[in-house]
Amino acid sequence: MTYCCGILVRDGLVMVADTRTNAGLDNVSTFRKLHIFRKPDRLLTLSTSGNLSISQSVVSVLNEGVENPETGELETLVNAPTMFQAAQRIGRAIRRVYESDAPGLQAADISYEVSFLFGGQIKGGPMRMFMVYPAGNFIECTTDTPYLQIGEHKYGKPILDRAVHHNIDLYDALKIALISMDSTMRSNLAVGLPIDFVVVRRDACIDELTYRIEPGEPYFSDLRDRWSAALRAAHIAIPRPPYAGKRG
Amino acid sequence: MTYCCGILVRDGLVMVADTRTNAGLDNVSTFRKLHIFRKPDRLLTLSTSGNLSISQSVVSVLNEGVENPETGELETLVNAPTMFQAAQRIGRAIRRVYESDAPGLQAADISYEVSFLFGGQIKGGPMRMFMVYPAGNFIECTTDTPYLQIGEHKYGKPILDRAVHHNIDLYDALKIALISMDSTMRSNLAVGLPIDFVVVRRDACIDELTYRIEPGEPYFSDLRDRWSAALRAAHIAIPRPPYAGKRG
Numbered sequence: 001m002t003y004c005c006g007i008l009v010r011d012g013l014v015m016v017a018d019t020r021t022n023a024g025l026d027n028v029s030t031f032r033k034l035h036i037f038r039k040p041d042r043l044l045t046l047s048t049s050g051n052l053s054i055s056q057s058v059v060s061v062l063n064e065g066v067e068n069p070e071t072g073e074l075e076t077l078v079n080a081p082t083m084f085q086a087a088q089r090i091g092r093a094i095r096r097v098y099e100s101d102a103p104g105l106q107a108a109d110i111s112y113e114v115s116f117l118f119g120g121q122i123k124g125g126p127m128r129m130f131m132v133y134p135a136g137n138f139i140e141c142t143t144d145t146p147y148l149q150i151g152e153h154k155y156g157k158p159i160l161d162r163a164v165h166h167n168i169d170l171y172d173a174l175k176i177a178l179i180s181m182d183s184t185m186r187s188n189l190a191v192g193l194p195i196d197f198v199v200v201r202r203d204a205c206i207d208e209l210t211y212r213i214e215p216g217e218p219y220f221s222d223l224r225d226r227w228s229a230a231l232r233a234a235h236i237a238i239p240r241p242p243y244a245g246k247r248g
Numbered sequence: 249m250t251y252c253c254g255i256l257v258r259d260g261l262v263m264v265a266d267t268r269t270n271a272g273l274d275n276v277s278t279f280r281k282l283h284i285f286r287k288p289d290r291l292l293t294l295s296t297s298g299n300l301s302i303s304q305s306v307v308s309v310l311n312e313g314v315e316n317p318e319t320g321e322l323e324t325l326v327n328a329p330t331m332f333q334a335a336q337r338i339g340r341a342i343r344r345v346y347e348s349d350a351p352g353l354q355a356a357d358i359s360y361e362v363s364f365l366f367g368g369q370i371k372g373g374p375m376r377m378f379m380v381y382p383a384g385n386f387i388e389c390t391t392d393t394p395y396l397q398i399g400e401h402k403y404g405k406p407i408l409d410r411a412v413h414h415n416i417d418l419y420d421a422l423k424i425a426l427i428s429m430d431s432t433m434r435s436n437l438a439v440g441l442p443i444d445f446v447v448v449r450r451d452a453c454i455d456e457l458t459y460r461i462e463p464g465e466p467y468f469s470d471l472r473d474r475w476s477a478a479l480r481a482a483h484i485a486i487p488r489p490p491y492a493g494k495r496g
Contacts, residue, residue: 154402158431162476163483171488179483183406211491219490226486228410234478235411235427240419242467243459 001190002049002151011170012201020192034196042122049151050114061093083128091136115150156180249438250297250399259418260449265295268440282444290370297399298362309341331376339384363398404428
């Protein structure tokens with residue numbers, strides 16, 4: 001399983017991804033699912049969920065590039081002229097891997113599951129974030145709902161719905177993404193530490209902060225303890241239901 | 249969609265169910281999903297999720313009864329000798345409806361989806377709670393994890409995991425079930441008011457409290473406001489991440 005979350009606020013972008021993969025319940029491993037592409041004029045972040053063989057192949061296709069039959073140019077993720085065209089290239093790479101791998105997967109009764117969060121900025125253009133589906137189509141994050149999730153998204157969605165707005169501080173967005181990750185890990189053991197994250201400030205085109213949270217890391221451990229204690233205090237502080245002797 | 253939750257603690261049983269049904273997104277209705285069976289020597293609660301035509305048919309079969317070919321006795325839910333045998337009868341009713349309805353549903357490409365929470369007590373026996381699956385098999389709630397859920401269970405699971413223990417007060421269990429319902433309704437519009445619930449005290453064999461929460465009901469509105477405010481305060485109180493200038 002996987003949980004990745006991206007938040008795009010006024011001041012920039014946060015992307016958080018766990019690292020746990022499992023082939024069945026008895027084969028659990030650690031793989032990086034958050035990829036960062038750094039160039040002088042752009043900073044791109046890509047996180048992956050779904051079948052690891054598919055997502056890795058898609059990333060390899062994006063790195064090797066696909067020749068454009070009309071121009072002869074080798075189109076990679078990092079040489080895309082705009083964020084939109086970069087998202088289109090992810091979609092094409094997904095379809096290319098589908099063409100080569102899906103028949104074999106189908107023969108083994110394995111579904112073609114893969115999703116991507118793709119965000120970042122190219123100098124001169126806006127910061128954007130997309131979620132790319134297994135069919136290669138994609139949606140874009142907007143200010144109304146300034147976050148996107150892939151993988152095991154439900155456990156961590158309530159806190160995002162309540163706390164994330166376009167105008168929150170960039171590091172508050174990171175904090176809320178980590179709370180969302182904590183809620184997910186608490187309820188689904190297939191999502192687990194270490195956690196990778198990246199913070200990209202708007203118009204800076206560099207990753208201001210890239211970090212991996214390992215088990216026992218003090219801030220995240222403290223965040224988990226505080227969140228647990230606050231939730232406990234919160235439900236204890238709510239009065240008991242007043243209904244009495246009502247039937248019908 | 250549906251969300252139903254049952255909590256079985258030291259002092260008794262709480263069962264909570266929403267009432268929203270939908271046939272597609274554009275056909276939303278209100279149906280009672282929490283059923284209570286009262287007899288002098290027993291109190292049984294049954295909540296349903298899945299395809300409404302299936303769950304209603306199963307309840308009708310349980311009410312009409314199935315003749316036991318060996319004894320000739322008409323076996324209904326309420327005349328079962330024990331809670332375990334009552335759960336078995338739910339399983340048999342599910343299979344009976346499957347035999348009659350599944351071929352037609354399959355022809356229309358509709359899957360046979362139905363689940364039940366079944367709880368209560370028969371005088372002289374223990375209070376028990378079961379979750380019955382579409383295949384008619386079932387599991388029983390234990391003191392380690394004293395709750396069961398059917399339907400849209402993920403949004404409301406984190407608070408149950410954190411707050412429910414075997415020894416909590418019965419009305420605290422109700423309160424936590426209502427918080428769990430609130431989290432679910434907040435993230436999935438297909439789960440909605442009114443909410444039905446029942447509280448059954450152990451060894452009393454009556455429903456001490458049966459109630460329907462309608463939109464605007466003061467306690468539940470206050471609970472929702474307090475929970476929202478407490479969550480907001482909780483994430484605001486957590487310090488911002490201390491990482492600075494880390495890359496790699």
